[in-house]
Each structure stands twice: as C-alpha cells, then as structure tokens.
Amino acid sequence: MTDVSARTIDLDGFSAYRAVPPEGAPIKGGLVLVHEIWGLVEHIKDVAARLAAQGYVVVAPDVLSHGGVTPQVGAELERLRESGDEEERTRLQPRMREALTVANQPEYGAWAVGALRRVVDHLLTEPGVDGRVGVTGFCFGGSYTFALAAADQRVRAAAPFYGAPPAATDYAGIACPVRAFYGREDPGLMEGLPQVEAGMREAGVDFEATVYDGAGHAFFNDTNSRAYHADAASDAWRRLLAFLDDALSRPAA
Numbered sequence: 001m002t003d004v005s006a007r008t009i010d011l012d013g014f015s016a017y018r019a020v021p022p023e024g025a026p027i028k029g030g031l032v033l034v035h036e037i038w039g040l041v042e043h044i045k046d047v048a049a050r051l052a053a054q055g056y057v058v059v060a061p062d063v064l065s066h067g068g069v070t071p072q073v074g075a076e077l078e079r080l081r082e083s084g085d086e087e088e089r090t091r092l093q094p095r096m097r098e099a100l101t102v103a104n105q106p107e108y109g110a111w112a113v114g115a116l117r118r119v120v121d122h123l124l125t126e127p128g129v130d131g132r133v134g135v136t137g138f139c140f141g142g143s144y145t146f147a148l149a150a151a152d153q154r155v156r157a158a159a160p161f162y163g164a165p166p167a168a169t170d171y172a173g174i175a176c177p178v179r180a181f182y183g184r185e186d187p188g189l190m191e192g193l194p195q196v197e198a199g200m201r202e203a204g205v206d207f208e209a210t211v212y213d214g215a216g217h218a219f220f221n222d223t224n225s226r227a228y229h230a231d232a233a234s235d236a237w238r239r240l241l242a243f244l245d246d247a248l249s250r251p252a253a
Contacts, residue, residue: 004019004021004022004049004052004053005052006019006020006045006048006049009059009122011059011118011122013115014061014063014065014066014115015040015061015062016040016060016061016119017045017060018057018058018059018060019048019049019051019052019057019058020052020057020126021052021054021055025055026128027055027056027057027127027128027129027130028132028245028248028249029055029056029057029130029133029134029248030056030058030059030123030124030126030133030134031051031056031059031133031134031135031136032059032061032116032119032133032135032136032148033058033059033060033135033141034061034063034116034135034136034142034144034145034148035060035062035140036138036139036140037064037069037140038075039062039065039069039073040062040071041075042223043223044060044138047060057123057126057128059119061115063116064140066108109166109168112144112147113144113147116135116148117151120133120148120152120154120155124154131154132156133155133156134159134176134244135148135157135158136161136240137161137163138163138218138220139162139163141160141163142162142164142180143160143163143166145159145163146158146160146163146165147166147169149173149174149175149176149178150165150170150171155176156176156247157176157177157247158174158176158178159179159181160180160181161180161181161236162181162186162189162217162219164189164192165196171199171203174200174203176206177206177208177243177247178205178206178208179208179209180196180207180209180210181209181210181220181240182209183211183214183215183217183219183232184211184213184214184215185214185216186215186216193209193211210235210236210239212229212232212235214229215232219236220232220233220236220237
C-alpha cells in the first residue's frame with residue numbers, strides 16, 4: 001500500500017479522504033466508503049488505502065462532523081472504548097448519545113444521503129472510473145450504504161457491514177446487487193434481518209447476507225480489541241473483493 005496516493009479533499013461543504021491506486025495501475029471502478037459512528041478516523045483511512053491498493057478510487061466522506069462528531073471527537077470516543085479503566089469506559093455511552101443527538105434527526109439523514117450522492121458525482125468524474133461506482137460502509141456506514149443504494153441508481157454495487165436500512169429506505173429504489181455482512185452475535189441486527197430479507201425479495205433486489213458464527217458487531221474493525229474477529233474479517237474481505245470485481249467489472253451502459 002506504500003504506493004497508494006491519498007489526501008483530504010473538499011466536496012462542497014464537507015471533506016473526504018480520497019485514496020487512489022498506484023500510478024499506472026488499472027482502475028477497477030470507484031467506491032464510496034462510509035465510516036462507522038466514530039467518524040472519519042484512522043481505521044477508515046486504512047480501509048480506504050487497502051481498497052485503493054486493490055484497484056479502486058476510494059472516497060470516504062466525513063458525514064458526521066456536520067453533526068458534531070469530528071474525527072477528533074471520534075478518536076477520543078475510540079480511546080474510551082479501548083480504555084482498560086472501567087470508569088472511563090462507563091463514560092462512553094452517554095458521550096456517544098450526546099455526540100450523535102444531531103445525527104439521529106431525520107433531517108440529518110436527508111443531508112447525509114445528499115452528501116453521499118455528491119460523492120458519487122465526484123467519483124464519476126475520476127479518470128478510469130467509467131461509470132462503475134459502488135458503496136460499502138460499516139455500522140452507521142452500513143446503514144447509509146443501504147440508503148445511498150436506494151437513493152441513487154447510479155450505484156452498481158452495495159456492500160453494507162453490520163448496518164440496517166434506515167426506516168425510510170425504499171427498497172424498490174435499489175437497482176444494484178447487495179451483499180451484506182453480519183456477526184451472529186449481533187442481536188439487534190439478527191432480529192431484524194428476516195424482515196430485511198423479505199423486503200428485499202418483495203422489491204426484487206438481488207440481496208445476500210453472510211452471517212459469521214462467533215462474531216458480533218464491528219467484527220471487521222481491527223482497532224476494536226473487544227469486537228475484532230480475524231477469521232470473519234478475512235473471509236468478509238475476500239468476499240467483498242470478489243463481489244466488487246464482479247459487479248463493477250463491466251463499463252456502465
């Protein structure tokens with residue numbers, strides 16, 4: 001990944017982290033990468049670089065600073081999560097609720113989807129993308145992966161990790177295949193998955209969920225010592241790349 005080029009860019013009112021393949025490498029397409037509830041922290045930048053090393057132009061927008069969860073706030077919340085001090089960890093939940101008060105409002109969701117559509121606009125201007133745009137994201141970003149796919153039919157592949165479609169999601173608007181990844185030890189999402197599958201079937205969406213035994217929420221995040229599941233993460237990465245290679249392999253019509 002040392003040859004991957006990455007920098008922060010401005011997209012009309014919000015920033016994003018852009019990572020591109022090494023110079024001269026073939027471009028497989030463009031990817032919107034949506035972060036977790038911690039915001040645009042170093043882990044997401046690392047995932048962006050990993051995907052860029054695989055041949056994708058990746059843009060990871062910061063869609064939480066607009067609501068008060070800057071990368072600095074997210075990094076502090078991550079530090080509390082990883083703390084060996086129980087008293088510090090008990091401060092995490094109220095801090096999270098406070099930080100996400102604005103982001104949980106419906107009008108914020110509408111703004112965020114609009115921001116993600118502007119990321120698609122940008123990716124379509126990138127040399128070599130040729131109309132081949134997908135989206136993936138984690139937790140908060142997994143939910144917005146569903147939302148963007150439903151709101152923008154230019155998206156040709158969607159791969160949410162441990163996210164649920166927002167309540168207002170119109171499944172019928174999803175025109176691309178969706179491959180979702182979950183940990184079986186993630187009760188809330190497991191309880192809701194049958195309804196998601198039924199809704200996708202009714203809407204005619206090509207939807208498939210992979211569920212990993214022994215893994216829980218945030219199993220892909222290798223900076224989360226309490227949740228990371230190496231075997232599940234490795235298999236999900238392999239499946240993600242195979243899915244993207246297939247779904248984005250042909251130029252857009």
